[in-house]
Amino acid sequence: MKFTEVVISTKANNTGEKYHRILEAAVSVFAKKGFHQSTISQIAGEAGVADGTIYLYFKNKDDILVQFFTYKTKQVFAGFREAVKKADNARDKLRNLVHRHLEEFQKDRKMAIVYDALTHQNMELVEVNIRGMSKMYTDIVSDIIERGQEEGVMRRDLYIGLVKRFILGAVESAISNWLRSKREYDLTSMTDPLIDLFIRGIGNPDA
Amino acid sequence: MKFTEVVISTKANNTGEKYHRILEAAVSVFAKKGFHQSTISQIAGEAGVADGTIYLYFKNKDDILVQFFTYKTKQVFAGFREAVKKADNARDKLRNLVHRHLEEFQKDRKMAIVYDALTHQNMELVEVNIRGMSKMYTDIVSDIIERGQEEGVMRRDLYIGLVKRFILGAVESAISNWLRSKREYDLTSMTDPLIDLFIRGIGNPDA
Amino acid sequence: MKFTEVVISTKANNTGEKYHRILEAAVSVFAKKGFHQSTISQIAGEAGVADGTIYLYFKNKDDILVQFFTYKTKQVFAGFREAVKKADNARDKLRNLVHRHLEEFQKDRKMAIVYDALTHQNMELVEVNIRGMSKMYTDIVSDIIERGQEEGVMRRDLYIGLVKRFILGAVESAISNWLRSKREYDLTSMTDPLIDLFIRGIGNPDA
Amino acid sequence: MKFTEVVISTKANNTGEKYHRILEAAVSVFAKKGFHQSTISQIAGEAGVADGTIYLYFKNKDDILVQFFTYKTKQVFAGFREAVKKADNARDKLRNLVHRHLEEFQKDRKMAIVYDALTHQNMELVEVNIRGMSKMYTDIVSDIIERGQEEGVMRRDLYIGLVKRFILGAVESAISNWLRSKREYDLTSMTDPLIDLFIRGIGNPDA
DNA sequence: AATGAATGAGCGTTCATTCAT
DNA sequence: GATGAATGAACGCTCATTCAT
Numbered sequence: 001m002k003f004t005e006v007v008i009s010t011k012a013n014n015t016g017e018k019y020h021r022i023l024e025a026a027v028s029v030f031a032k033k034g035f036h037q038s039t040i041s042q043i044a045g046e047a048g049v050a051d052g053t054i055y056l057y058f059k060n061k062d063d064i065l066v067q068f069f070t071y072k073t074k075q076v077f078a079g080f081r082e083a084v085k086k087a088d089n090a091r092d093k094l095r096n097l098v099h100r101h102l103e104e105f106q107k108d109r110k111m112a113i114v115y116d117a118l119t120h121q122n123m124e125l126v127e128v129n130i131r132g133m134s135k136m137y138t139d140i141v142s143d144i145i146e147r148g149q150e151e152g153v154m155r156r157d158l159y160i161g162l163v164k165r166f167i168l169g170a171v172e173s174a175i176s177n178w179l180r181s182k183r184e185y186d187l188t189s190m191t192d193p194l195i196d197l198f199i200r201g202i203g204n205p206d207a
Numbered sequence: 208m209k210f211t212e213v214v215i216s217t218k219a220n221n222t223g224e225k226y227h228r229i230l231e232a233a234v235s236v237f238a239k240k241g242f243h244q245s246t247i248s249q250i251a252g253e254a255g256v257a258d259g260t261i262y263l264y265f266k267n268k269d270d271i272l273v274q275f276f277t278y279k280t281k282q283v284f285a286g287f288r289e290a291v292k293k294a295d296n297a298r299d300k301l302r303n304l305v306h307r308h309l310e311e312f313q314k315d316r317k318m319a320i321v322y323d324a325l326t327h328q329n330m331e332l333v334e335v336n337i338r339g340m341s342k343m344y345t346d347i348v349s350d351i352i353e354r355g356q357e358e359g360v361m362r363r364d365l366y367i368g369l370v371k372r373f374i375l376g377a378v379e380s381a382i383s384n385w386l387r388s389k390r391e392y393d394l395t396s397m398t399d400p401l402i403d404l405f406i407r408g409i410g411n412p413d414a
Numbered sequence: 415m416k417f418t419e420v421v422i423s424t425k426a427n428n429t430g431e432k433y434h435r436i437l438e439a440a441v442s443v444f445a446k447k448g449f450h451q452s453t454i455s456q457i458a459g460e461a462g463v464a465d466g467t468i469y470l471y472f473k474n475k476d477d478i479l480v481q482f483f484t485y486k487t488k489q490v491f492a493g494f495r496e497a498v499k500k501a502d503n504a505r506d507k508l509r510n511l512v513h514r515h516l517e518e519f520q521k522d523r524k525m526a527i528v529y530d531a532l533t534h535q536n537m538e539l540v541e542v543n544i545r546g547m548s549k550m551y552t553d554i555v556s557d558i559i560e561r562g563q564e565e566g567v568m569r570r571d572l573y574i575g576l577v578k579r580f581i582l583g584a585v586e587s588a589i590s591n592w593l594r595s596k597r598e599y600d601l602t603s604m605t606d607p608l609i610d611l612f613i614r615g616i617g618n619p620d621a
Numbered sequence: 622m623k624f625t626e627v628v629i630s631t632k633a634n635n636t637g638e639k640y641h642r643i644l645e646a647a648v649s650v651f652a653k654k655g656f657h658q659s660t661i662s663q664i665a666g667e668a669g670v671a672d673g674t675i676y677l678y679f680k681n682k683d684d685i686l687v688q689f690f691t692y693k694t695k696q697v698f699a700g701f702r703e704a705v706k707k708a709d710n711a712r713d714k715l716r717n718l719v720h721r722h723l724e725e726f727q728k729d730r731k732m733a734i735v736y737d738a739l740t741h742q743n744m745e746l747v748e749v750n751i752r753g754m755s756k757m758y759t760d761i762v763s764d765i766i767e768r769g770q771e772e773g774v775m776r777r778d779l780y781i782g783l784v785k786r787f788i789l790g791a792v793e794s795a796i797s798n799w800l801r802s803k804r805e806y807d808l809t810s811m812t813d814p815l816i817d818l819f820i821r822g823i824g825n826p827d828a
Numbered sequence: 829a830a831t832g833a834a835t836g837a838g839c840g841t842t843c844a845t846t847c848a849t
Numbered sequence: 850g851a852t853g854a855a856t857g858a859a860c861g862c863t864c865a866t867t868c869a870t
Contacts, residue, residue: 050855055842117329119327121241170373173376259831262866466862467836469861534742566825567824567825580795586790611784612822615819615822617776621774670851672844674851676845
C-alpha cells in the first residue's frame with residue numbers, strides 16, 4: 001500500500017509523510033511540555049520543517065490536537081472492539097479489552113501521556129472527542145458485563161453505570177501510574193492482576 | 208511562620224487574610240481556566256488586589272501553585288488519617304477513608320478540579336508534592352489492607368503494590384467522573400457501591 | 415488647567431500625556447506609511463514607549479485609528495459650525511467654512527494626510543465616522559446655500575444634493591493637492607479663489 | 622513589447638492572455654480589499670493560476686500595481702484627448718472631457734475604486750504615474766480654458782493653476798461619491814450639472 | 829504594605845517569494 | 850511555461866514581572 005502510493009504519486013506520499021511527521025513531532029512535544037506550553041516553533045523544529053509549513057497541514061495549533069484525537073487516538077480505541085470480539089466469554093472479553101488497552105498505550109507512550117493529560121483538563125476543543133471515546137469504551141464494558149450476567153459469571157446486583165466507569169478508571173489509573181513510575185516495567189503484565197481485582201475484589205469470600 | 212505572624216500583629220493578620228484570599232482566588236481561576244491559561248491579572252481581580260500585590264505573598268505564578276499543594280491540598284489529605292482512625296476494623300477504615308476523600312473533594316469542587324488536572328500533567332513544579340501525597344495515601348491503604356488480612360477479611364494473595372494504587376485510582380476516577388458529569392449528584396453516595404466493588408468484585412462467587 | 419491637573423494628580427496627567435503622545439505618534443506614522451503599513455513597533459518607537467504600553471491605552475491597532483477619528487478629527491469638524499456662526503450672510507458663512515477647513519488641515523498636516531487617505535479607502539472601521547462627518551459638513555453647506563437663496567445671492571435652480579458634495583469635494587481636493595505639492599504655499603490663501611469659483615464659476619457672464 | 626509578442630507567436634499570445642487575466646484579477650481583488658490587504662494567493666485564485674505563475678509575468682506584488690497604472694489606467698486617460706478633439710468649442714470640449722471621464726470610470730468600477738484609493742495614498746511606487754496622469758489631464762483642461770478665454774466664453778481673470786486642479790478635483794470627487802453611494806445611479810448624468818456649476822457657479826448673477 | 833503603569837520577550841500566525849519538479 | 854509546497858521574516862498582541870510612587 002505504502003509502496004503503491006510512492007509509485008502513483010510522489011506528491012501525495014510526501015504530503016502524507018510530512019503531515020504525519022508533524023503530527024508525531026507535535027505529540028512528542030505535547031508529551032514533554034503539555035499542549036499549552038508547546039510552541040509551534042518547537043513542533044516545527046522537532047518535525048524538521050519551517051514554522052510556516054505547519055500551517056499548510058493544520059489550520060492552527062488547536063487543529064493539531066484535534067487531528068490527533070480524530071485520527072490517532074480514535075483509531076486506537078476503535079481497535080478495542082476487535083480485541084473483545086476474539087474472546088467468546090465475558091471474562092475473556094474483559095481480559096482482552098484490558099490487555100489491548102494496556103498494550104496500545106504501552107506501544108505509544110507519547111500518545112498515552114497526551115491522552116492522559118487531556119482527559120483531565122476542561123478543553124472544549126477535545127471534550128466532544130473525549131466524551132465520545134469514553135462512551136464507546138464504557139458501552140463495550142457494559143455489553144461485557146451484561147453478557148457476564150447472562151453467563152452467570154458476574155453478579156446480578158451490579159450498578160452497571162458505576163461499574164463501567166470503575167473499570168475504565170482503574171485501567172487508566174494503571175496506565176497513569178506506569179507513565180509516572182520511575183521503574184520501567186511491562187504494563188501489560190498488569191492485565192491479570194487487574195482482572196483478578198475486578199472479578200474477585202479484595203475481600204476474603206470465606207470470611 | 209505565617210501562623211506566628213498572625214499571633215504577633217494585626218498587620219500580619221491582615222497579611223494572612225490577603226494571602227488566603229489570593230490563594231482562594233487563584234484556585235478559583237485555575238479551576239475555570241487551567242493553570243497556564245490563568246493570568247496574574249485574573250487572580251488579582253478575583254482576589255480584589257492589585258497585580259503587584261500578588262508578588263508580596265508569592266514569589267511568582269508557579270509559587271502560587273506550589274503553595275496550593277503545600278498548604279491547602281496537603282491539609283485535606285492529612286485529614287484522611289483522622290477518618291481512618293475513627294473505625295476499628297479494616298473494612299470500616301477503608302470505608303471511612305473513601306467517604307472522607309469523596310466528601311472533602313465534593314466540599315471543595317475547585318480544589319478537586321485543580322488537583323485532578325495537575326496530577327495528570329508532567330509538572331516538575333508539583334511532582335514532588337503529588338508523589339508525597341500519593342505515597343501518604345497509599346501507605347494508609349496498605350496499612351488497612353494488611354490489617355484486613357490479619358483480621359481475615361481480606362485475601363492473603365493480594366499484590367498490595369497494585370491494590371493500593373488501584374483503590375486510589377478508582378476513587379480519583381469516581382471524583383473525576385463526578386466533576387465532568389452534567390448531572391449533579393451526591394458524590395459521597397458513591398462510597399458504599401465503591402467499597403462493595405473493592406471487596407467483592409464483580410464476579411459471582413457462586414459461579 | 416494643565417497646571418492644576420499636575421498639582422492634583424500626577425498620575426492622571428501622565429496618563430493623559432502618554433495617551434496623547436501615542437495618538438500623535440500614531441498619526442505621524444500613519445501619515446508617513448499609511449495605516450496598514452504602520453507597525454505597532456514604529457508607533458511605540460515614535461512615542462518613546464514599549465510596544466506593550468500601546469495596549470494599555472488602546473484596545474488594538476484598529477482602535478488607535480478609531481480614537482483618532484472619534485476624538486481628534488471629529489473635534490476639528492465640529493469647530494466648523496463655530497466658524498460659520500461668526501458670519502451673518504451666506505457668502506461669508508461659506509467663506510468662513512472653507513477658510514476654517516483649510517486652516518485646520520494646514521495646522522495639522524499629518525491629520526490631513528491620514529484623513530485624506532482614509533476617506534478614499536473602504537475601511538468598515540471608520541466608515542460610519544466618515545459618513546457621519548461628511549453628513550455634518552454637507553448639512554452645514556446645505557443650510558448656507560438655502561440661506562443664500564433666501565438672501566437672493568444664490569441661484570434658485572441648484573441641485574443642492576450635488577452642490578453640497580461638490581463644494582466639499584473641491585475643498586478636499588485643494589487640500590489633497592496642497593499635501594502632494596512639492597512647493598510649500600499657504601493653503602488658506604486658496605480660500606478666496608475657491609469661493610470665487612464657487613460663486614461665479616469660470617464662465618464669462620457677459621458672453 | 623507585449624504587443625509584439627502577441628504578433629509573433631501563439632505561445633506569446635497565451636502569455637498575453639494570462640498576463641491580462643492576472644491584471645484583471647488583481648484589480649478585482651485590490652478593489653475589494655485594498656492593495657496591501659490583497660494577497661498573491663487571492664489574485665492567483667481569482668485569475669485561475671498558481672501563485673508562482675504570477676512571478677512569470679510580474680516582478681513582484683508591487684509590479685502588478687505599477688503595470689496597472691502603466692497600461693490600464695494610462696490608456697483610459699489617454700482616451701480623454703480623443704473625446705476633447707470631437708468638440709469644436711471650449712465649452713463642449715470641457716463637457717466631452719467630463720462626460721468621457723465619468724463614462725470610463727463608470728464602465729470599469731473596479732479600476733475606479735483602485736484609482737481612487739491609490740491617488741490618495743503616499744505610495745512612491747505609483748507617485749510618478751499619478752503625477753504624470755494628473756498633469757496630462759490638467760494640461761488638457763488648461764488648453765480648454767485658454768481656448769475658452771479666446772472664444773470669450775470664459776473669464777479672463779482666472780487663476781488657471783487653480784482652476785485646472787479644481788475641475789479635476791470636482792470630477793474625481795463626483796466619482797468618489799458615486800463609488801461610495803448606496804443608491805445606484807447613472808454617473809454620466811452628473812455631467813451637465815457639473816458643467817453648469819463650473820461655468821455659472823452657484824451665485825445669482827442678478828444679485 | 830500596596831499599587832498599577834510600564835516593560836519586552838515570546839507567542840501564533842500570515843504571506844511574498846523561491847525553486848524543485 | 851506552470852506549479853504549489855516550502856520558507857522564515859515580520860507582524861499584532863499577551864502577560865509575568867518590576868518598580869517608582
